[in-house]
Amino acid sequence: MRAYYFDNLSGDQRLPHDCVPSRPVDPETLKSIKVEAWTIPVTPGYEEELDAVAKERNYRNRDVIEISKEGLGDEYEQKLKGFYKEHIHEDEEIRYILEGGGFFDVRQAPSDEWIRLAVSAGDLLVIPAGIYHRFTVDERNLTRTTRLFKDEPKWSAIYRGPESDANPHRIDYLKSIAAAA
Incomplete structure (x- = not known):
């Protein structure tokens, strides 16, 4: 993974x-x-390392999603727009890239600058609950990703606005990074 300012x-x-x-x-x-980010090469045995991360973080469920024109058909462009709209989640987002690549953009607080995280196969990324972020595929137009979940698989975005700024997970996130500074 490579991280740089957008x-x-x-x-x-x-x-x-x-x-x-x-x-x-x-x-x-x-x-x-x-x-948080680290690399687990997509080679035989990677599942054991991914299982260890899931166990350590209390993740009980996972799925694999393919974001591609072939996989999503007519919904592809609309899905990309939704993923790329700035949002938060109430759970941390953990993704392991199996194939292809893309970009996760995260807002650095308090500057509000975008940091771009270029991910490719083998990259494991943990984005905390409450941080503003967005995602897009890269020019390959393909990302196949394992998503880990504490409970049932879901993707529920709260798009940036007054509601997200007042969300308890956003407030807790801002407190956590202030305390760490």
Whole structure:
């Protein structure tokens, strides 16, 4: 995984949008906003490592989702727009990339800058509950991902606005990063 500040220029969301010159983001910065990432190569035996992460974090369910034109058909572009609209979740979002790649953008608080996380096969990413973020595939137009869940598989977004700013999970997240600073 590669982390860097998003250039905020208009254009295709599936492009890298890296600043010129690039502004890399170090692991300590990600840690300060509670984003975790590591690599588990997609090789025989990766399931055991993924199972260990799931057990450690009390995840009981998982599914595999393929975001591609072939997999989603006519809904592809609409789904991408929904994933790319800035939102929070009330649970942490944990994703393991099996194939393809994409970009998770997370808001750095308190600056409100976008940090872009370029992910590809083998990357495992944990995005905390309450952080503003969004997702898009890259130019390959394919991401096959294992999603881990504490309970039943679901994807429930709360889009940015007054409701999300007042959400208890958002407030708790902001308190947690202030306490860590």
